[in-house]
Amino acid sequence: MKKVKADPKGVLTGAHYLDGDYAIAEGGLAAGCRFFGGYPITPSTETAEHFAGRIPKVGGIFIQMEDELASMASLIGAVWGGQKAMTVTSGPGFSLMMENIGLACMMEIPLVIANVQRGGPSTGLPTLTGQQDMMQAKWGSHGDYEIIALCPDSPQECFDLTIDAFNLSETYRVPVFVMTDECVGHMHEKVIIPPAEEIDVVERKWYTGPVGEYLPYKNDKDGIPFLARVGEGHRFHTTGLTHDERGYPVINAECQKVNVTHIIEKIRGNADKIIRIEENDTEGAEIVVISYGITSRVAVRAVQQAKKAGIKIGTLRLITAWPFPEKRIKQLAKKVKAFVFPEINYGQMVREVERASGNSCKVVSVPHCGGWVHDPQDILDAIKEAVK
Amino acid sequence: MKKTEIRFTGFGGQGIIRCALITGKALALFDNKHATMNQAIGPEARGSACASQLIVSDERVLYPYITSPDILVSMSQEAYDKYEPELGNKGILIIDTDLVKPKSVRGKVNMYSIPSTRFAEELGNRVFANLVMLGFFTAVTNTVSTEAMKKALPGLVPDRFLDRNIEAFDKGYKHGQKALLKTKKAAAKKPAAPKAKQKLKK
Amino acid sequence: MKKVEKREPKNPMENILRMDRIPHIWCAGCGIGTVVTSFAEAIKKNKEDLDKLAVVSGIGCTGRVAGYVKLDSFHTTHGRAIPFATGLKLAKPDTKVVVFSGDGDLSGIGGNHLIHAARRNMDLLVICVNNFNYAMTGGQVASTTPLTANASTAPYGNYEYAFSLPYLAEAAGATYVARWTALHLRRVTKSIQEALNRKGFSFIEVITPCVTLYARRNRLGDGLNLLKYYYEQAEIIHGADTRTVDIDYQGKLIVGKFVEKDKPDYLTAMNNHFTNVLGDDYQLYGRINHEKD
Numbered sequence: 004m005k006k007v008k009a010d011p012k013g014v015l016t017g018a019h020y021l022d023g024d025y026a027i028a029e030g031g032l033a034a035g036c037r038f039f040g041g042y043p044i045t046p047s048t049e050t051a052e053h054f055a056g057r058i059p060k061v062g063g064i065f066i067q068m069e070d071e072l073a074s075m076a077s078l079i080g081a082v083w084g085g086q087k088a089m090t091v092t093s094g095p096g097f098s099l100m101m102e103n104i105g106l107a108c109m110m111e112i113p114l115v116i117a118n119v120q121r122g123g124p125s126t127g128l129p130t131l132t133g134q135q136d137m138m139q140a141k142w143g144s145h146g147d148y149e150i151i152a153l154c155p156d157s158p159q160e161c162f163d164l165t166i167d168a169f170n171l172s173e174t175y176r177v178p179v180f181v182m183t184d185e186c187v188g189h190m191h192e193k194v195i196i197p198p199a200e201e202i203d204v205v206e207r208k209w210y211t212g213p214v215g216e217y218l219p220y221k222n223d224k225d226g227i228p229f230l231a232r233v234g235e236g237h238r239f240h241t242t243g244l245t246h247d248e249r250g251y252p253v254i255n256a257e258c259q260k261v262n263v264t265h266i267i268e269k270i271r272g273n274a275d276k277i278i279r280i281e282e283n284d285t286e287g288a289e290i291v292v293i294s295y296g297i298t299s300r301v302a303v304r305a306v307q308q309a310k311k312a313g314i315k316i317g318t319l320r321l322i323t324a325w326p327f328p329e330k331r332i333k334q335l336a337k338k339v340k341a342f343v344f345p346e347i348n349y350g351q352m353v354r355e356v357e358r359a360s361g362n363s364c365k366v367v368s369v370p371h372c373g374g375w376v377h378d379p380q381d382i383l384d385a386i387k388e389a390v391k
Numbered sequence: 392m393k394k395t396e397i398r399f400t401g402f403g404g405q406g407i408i409r410c411a412l413i414t415g416k417a418l419a420l421f422d423n424k425h426a427t428m429n430q431a432i433g434p435e436a437r438g439s440a441c442a443s444q445l446i447v448s449d450e451r452v453l454y455p456y457i458t459s460p461d462i463l464v465s466m467s468q469e470a471y472d473k474y475e476p477e478l479g480n481k482g483i484l485i486i487d488t489d490l491v492k493p494k495s496v497r498g499k500v501n502m503y504s505i506p507s508t509r510f511a512e513e514l515g516n517r518v519f520a521n522l523v524m525l526g527f528f529t530a531v532t533n534t535v536s537t538e539a540m541k542k543a544l545p546g547l548v549p550d551r552f553l554d555r556n557i558e559a560f561d562k563g564y565k566h567g568q569k570a571l572l573k574t575k576k577a578a579a580k581k582p583a584a585p586k587a588k589q590k591l592k593k
Numbered sequence: 594m595k596k597v598e599k600r601e602p603k604n605p606m607e608n609i610l611r612m613d614r615i616p617h618i619w620c621a622g623c624g625i626g627t628v629v630t631s632f633a634e635a636i637k638k639n640k641e642d643l644d645k646l647a648v649v650s651g652i653g654c655t656g657r658v659a660g661y662v663k664l665d666s667f668h669t670t671h672g673r674a675i676p677f678a679t680g681l682k683l684a685k686p687d688t689k690v691v692v693f694s695g696d697g698d699l700s701g702i703g704g705n706h707l708i709h710a711a712r713r714n715m716d717l718l719v720i721c722v723n724n725f726n727y728a729m730t731g732g733q734v735a736s737t738t739p740l741t742a743n744a745s746t747a748p749y750g751n752y753e754y755a756f757s758l759p760y761l762a763e764a765a766g767a768t769y770v771a772r773w774t775a776l777h778l779r780r781v782t783k784s785i786q787e788a789l790n791r792k793g794f795s796f797i798e799v800i801t802p803c804v805t806l807y808a809r810r811n812r813l814g815d816g817l818n819l820l821k822y823y824y825e826q827a828e829i830i831h832g833a834d835t836r837t838v839d840i841d842y843q844g845k846l847i848v849g850k851f852v853e854k855d856k857p858d859y860l861t862a863m864n865n866h867f868t869n870v871l872g873d874d875y876q877l878y879g880r881i882n883h884e885k886d
Contacts, residue, residue, distance in 0.1 A: 012876075020416035020428075020543075038684055040676075059867045062876030064683045068676060069709040076673035076706075077680030080649070083667065084684020106670050186455055191412060191428035193419040233665040233681055234688035236644035240611070240660060242668035251614065252660065252668070300453045379454060 004174050004225075009033050009166075009202035013061050021194045023161040023187040024049035024091070027117045028057065029196060030165025031089045035204050036115070037063030038086040040077035042070055042096060045129040046185040047119035050091040071096040075103035075116075082112045083241070085232035087169060087207070089115040093185075094123045097136055097143070104178055105144035106243045108266055111220070111228065113172035113207070115165065117181040119188035122373020132185035133373030134296055134347035140180045141325050147263050149270035151277055152180040152325040154295040158192045164322070170205040171277060175269055176227050182324060184347065186297045186376060210237070220262075221248040226269050270326055279322040280331060288317035289340045290390055293332075293356060295321035297376055298345050305382035314390050324352060329359035336360030341389035345369035345382045365389060394448040395534055396457040400474050401466030401487075403441045406521030410464065411443035413525060413543050414535055418447050421539035427452040440470045447534060462532055464524060465491050466507070483532055487524070503531045503570050510562055519559035522548070526560035530567025537564060609633040609643070611663045618657060622808075622816030624775035624801025625655050628722050629662070631778050631799075632693070635785035646689045649678040651698035653729045654803075655722040658693040672703030675710045678717050686860055686879035689718070689789060696723040696737040700756050704736065711765035711794045716858040718788045718795045721758060724803035732806030739842035743810045760835040762796040763852050769795035770835065770852035774823040775802060777848060784850060793858040800846065813843070 013032035021029065028050045031039070039058065041051040055065040063086070068074045071092055078088040092100060097118050107114060122128030123135050136143075140152045151171050153164045161183055168179040210217050210229035217237035220228050228248075231237050244252035245259045270277065285291050290309070294302045299320040309316045319335070321328065332355075336342070341364055344353040350368040357366045369385045371377050399410040408430050415428035430443040444457045463478045464485045465471035471491045478484060480498035488504040496502050505527045511520035529540050541557060548556045604612065610633070619625050636646065643664060650659035652671035659666040665688070669677045674692045682690040692699070699707050699721050710717060726744050727733040734744035734751050737758065741750045759770045769791060771784040781799055788795035802808060802819035813819060823846060831849040838847040857865060860879055867875040 018420050020412070020419050020426075038680065040680060059871055060874050060876060062878060064878065066679070066683065068679075069705050072673060073676035073679075073706055073709070076669065076676035077683075079669070080667075080677040080680025080682075081684035082680075083665075084681045084688070086684040088680070088684075102670055103673060106673075186429070189430060190455055191415055192426070192452075232685060233647045234645050234685050238643065238664050238666075240666045240668070242660065243670055244668065297455065300451075300455065304453045376455065 004208070005206045006203045007206050009199040009204045010035055011199035013037075014199040014202060015196050016198045017196055019194045019196060020191055021158050021162075022049065022189050022191045023155065023158045023183055024119060024189065025053045026158040026161035026194050027091060027165050027181060027183070028053040029194070030162040031115065031169070032057060032061060033162070033196065033199075033202055034087065034166040034169035036087045036089045036169065037061070038078070038081040038088040039063075039065045039090065040068050040074040040081065040088065041065075041090045042068055042074050042092070044071075044093045044096045046121055046188050047091040047093045047096075047117065049188070050117060050119070071099035072103065075100040075107070078114045079103060079107050079110060079112050082114055082230075083233050087113070087173075089117070089165075089169075091117040091119065093119050093121045093129075094127060094133075094136060095125070097139060101139075101143040104150075105146060105148065107178045108144065108148040108150065109243050110241050111176040111266065112178065113169075113176050113230075115168045115172055115179050115181065117165065117183065120182065120184040128373050130185065131374040132297065132347060132376065134182075134184055134298065135351070135373055137182065137324055137346070137348065137351045140182055147267060149267050150178050150180060150325060151175070151270065151323065152182050154182050154321055154324050155187060156296050156299050156320070157187060158190060158194045161187065162194050162196065166202060166204070170203070173205040173207055174227070175273065175277075176208070176230065177266075177270060180325075182296070184296055218248045219250040220246060222265070226265075226272070274326040275330075277323060277326055278328045280328050281320040281322060282317065284317035285319060285335060286317070287315060288338075289315040290386055291317045291319050291335055291339050291342050292382070292386065293319045293321065293342055293344045294346065295324055295352065298347060301376045301379055302345055302382055304379040305386060308379070308383050309386045312387070314386060316386065321352070327352075327355045327359070329355065332356055332359035333361075333363075336363035339364050341365035341367055343367045343369060343382065343385050343389050345371065345377050345385070347371050347373060347376065394446065394452075395462065396460045397445040397447065397462040397464070397534070398442055398457055398460040398474060399445070399464045400440065400442045400470035402439060402470065405441070405466050406518070407441045407466065408443045409547060410521050410525055410528075411445045413540065413547050414528070415445050416547065417535050417539035417543035421542045422536055424448065425450060425452050427455055429455060440467070440473050442470065442474065462528075462534070464528060466520070466524065468492065485524070485528055485531065487520070501574075503527070503567070505563060505566050505570070507563060510566070511559060514555065514559055514562065516555075519555060522556045522559035523563035526563025526565075527567040527570075528563075529560075530564045531571055606630070606633045609636060609663055611661055614661055617661055619654060620805045622802060622804035623654070624724065624799070624803075624816075625658065625722050627775050627778060628720065628781060628799050628801060629658055631781040632662075632691075632720065632785055634782045635789065638782065639786050639789055641689070641789060645687060646691065647681060648691050648693050649674045649681065650692070651694040651703060653695040653698045653727065654724070655693060655695035656698055656729070672698055672701070673706065674698065675703060675706040675717065675719065679710060679715055682716060683860065683879075686716075690716075691789075692717055692719045694719075694721065695728070696721055696725070696758070697727045697735045700758055700761065701727075701736045704756075708761065708765035711762055711767040711796065713859045714766055714768055714793045714856055714862070716792045716794070716860065718785070719797070720785070721796065721798045722801050723758065723798050724801050724807060726803060726807045728803045728806050732803070732810055739840055739844070741842045742807070744807075745810070755840070757835070757839045758798045759796070759838050759851050763835045766794065767796045767852065768793040768854050768856050771796075771850040772798040772800070772838065772848045774800040774827055774846060774848060776820050776823040776827065780829075780848075787850075787853075792861065793856060800840075
């Protein structure tokens with residue numbers, strides 16, 4: 004993994020008052036993204052609009068494709084063309100992208116997809132918030148694969164985590180999701196964009212070997228294959244079919260085993276390096292409230308009130324939802340009385356907590372349908388119930 | 392921790408969202424506050440009642456929406472009728488004199504009014520009404536500094552109209568200072584009068 | 594330096610084909626291979642830089658072309674070859690990008706992408722091998738199946754109207770449109786050569802025999818019988834009005850170069866527009882010419 008400093012052309016250094024959608028676009032530009040293929044969908048459109056406004060002056064491509072199927076396909080093409088690429092979408096568009104997200108996983112393509120979640124299913128609540136696509140992010144395309152998903156809780160994190168998303172995608176040659184939501188996407192707050200020389204950008208792991216001998220899926224020492232781009236004389240082949248290290252299709256169980264194990268293990272095997280969580284007061288806590296994204300801010304309000312009521316309580320915020328921090332949850336499960344997990348869905352990520360904690364402690368889901376964030380009182384009630 | 396919830400309301404096209412953006416930017420970037428701004432978007436943001444909300448705090452804003460606004464700015468009757476009931480009992484209500492006919496003021500609500508649209512027309516164009524209102528708001532609420540507001544304008548109003556917007560802001564601000572003075576005098580004259588409409592909050 | 598391949602086989606196309614993947618999967622009598630031969634021939638005649646030429650395919654029998662050409666080659670998802678190629682082309686404008694796929698892939702599941710790439714005049718060459726049915730999956734009815742023809746999902750004959758692909762491509766904005774059959778190999782080669790020498794969206798339809806499925810189901814005989822049909826029924830009308838080139842079941846086949854016109858391609862239009870509107874603020878994108886380093 005080679006780190007370089009960000010290209011100053013894409014970095015809008017300074018203090019800004021931005022919403023999460025804009026901050027995602029700025030994060031992408033700062034990370035060196037120079038290709039955006041998108042399709043407008045509420046509440047994510049502002050990211051595309053902002054990118055479209057900025058890119059002609061930075062140098063790159065914004066193209067509004069005919070639909071989200073095309074957006075995702077264009078991104079994969081653009082990465083083989085040598086660019087860093089991203090798109091942004093919301094529920095219905097996310098569904099349409101799924102097939103080609105699978106292709107990106109199979110071809111091991113670094114790219115970033117931001118999902119500004121809204122209430123679903125179907126057209127659902129276009130203008131109102133939700134966190135209902137968390138499982139779809141992990142399992143939405145067919146077959147076995149692993150991805151990385153990050154959950155910003157503020158416009159500042161939309162900027163920071165979009166850069167991290169690009170860096171992770173380049174490090175592991177994998178699609179990375181920025182799973183934000185309408186509330187954060189449309190929320191304006193102060194966003195500090197540092198000078199370019201303070202932003203670390205992971206450079207693509209370019210193939211530098213002899214021309215014509217490039218093998219797109221031959222693992223390097225770190226288990227991650229090199230990337231080349233079109234038009235440089237390698238005349239390589241790649242496919243969505245199960246393939247060998249040359250990228251040639253091999254239609255049998257043996258090859259599938261090598262192929263699929265690799266795309267899964269490169270993430271699971273590096274989970275400790277990828278996972279980021281933020282813990283507060285979990286040592287000695289009876290109750291730990293787990294949350295992510297906007298809900299983690301709302302939950303803190305309930306936690307403050309619980310503390311006043313004398314409850315020993317801590318918080319754990321998932322910055323990476325996928326891979327899920329199951330080791331840490333397992334450890335905590337042995338110490339706490341209960342986990343309380345509010346999320347703006349009918350209980351999705353909480354299943355991971357249940358799975359990781361076994362029967363070691365109580366796991367209390369605080370579900371909430373889309374449209375609005377939790378009333379902190381509901382979380383407080385769940386905490387009080389859990390501590391009994 | 393001091394926290395203030397502000398709601399700007401009116402109808403589409405008045406620059407209601409812009410009001411919250413300018414104020415939020417001023418507070419967050421130049422007054423060293425935490426300022427979280429949210430807007431209603433989608434079909435409900437176009438035409439008819441339009442609202443934007445801003446939460447100002449010394450600490451990080453956790454809950455991102457307004458629960459009970461401390462300050463309500465109303466630039467249309469419809470918006471006033473819709474949002475007035477949720478204003479806190481000790482809140483500040485700011486209206487456009489010509490566009491809103493208020494009900495009798497309840498509790499300890501302080502009401503200030505300014506003909507912001509008329510003033511803007513006097514300045515040449517009613518599009519500046521929101522800036523007149525913001526100047527007035529800055530003077531009477533003491534939530535944000537004048538300097539910060541003026542610094543926040545570039546980028547949020549067209550460059551070529553920056554001076555005109557500042558002019559509009561100043562006009563509203565001066566009117567606000569006068570309104571404050573009047574309120575102070577009134578308060579001094581009859582301090583116990585329950586009907587004293589206009590009283591400084593702090 | 595090119596890697597030296599095994600030298601014994603003297604296949605004239607070995608520089609262009611992945612000999613390590615031959616034999617291919619296509620049936621005896623299938624027309625796809627002949628179109629690939631024409632393509633290889635055109636590349637040779639044009640002296641194309643093989644390092645700067647990419648092939649993108651979707652899914653289906655023709656979708657396998659990407660796997661056999663020894664170029665940068667991409668076997669993508671069903672219907673999405675064109676948007677994939679769009680991203681590839683825009684990210685690396687000095688590479689010529691050819692989409693090689695079938696009628697079902699390009700005009701059925703991928704029809705929306707076809708018309709939009711044509712509308713944008715994206716600098717792509719699309720070679721559409723039309724065998725009137727979904728062959729890889731067993732001969733199902735397609736958006737190109739002529740009326741009354743039999744298909745496995747139209748067991749009593751097809752009653753849906755078919756796309757006339759040249760008409761569709763032209764109406765959507767393609768700036769080069771030609772149609773040939775597998776019989777017109779030299780003409781196909783020439784069209785591919787012409788298309789590779791121009792910028793903008795080029796669409797070449799090649800009607801080919803699907804012996805195993807379409808011909809068998811419709812009792813049309815073997816490959817030779819179909820070539821005989823092409824021979825008897827094909828009429829070359831260059832510049833024919835594309836509204837008049839529909840194909841009836843075993844009916845007349847109007848072929849030729851129908852459309853060739855100049856119009857700035859997507860990137861040229863983008864660069865011109867931003868230069869006009871933004872002046873010096875615009876960061877000119879991509880190398881405009883196909884020059885070598």
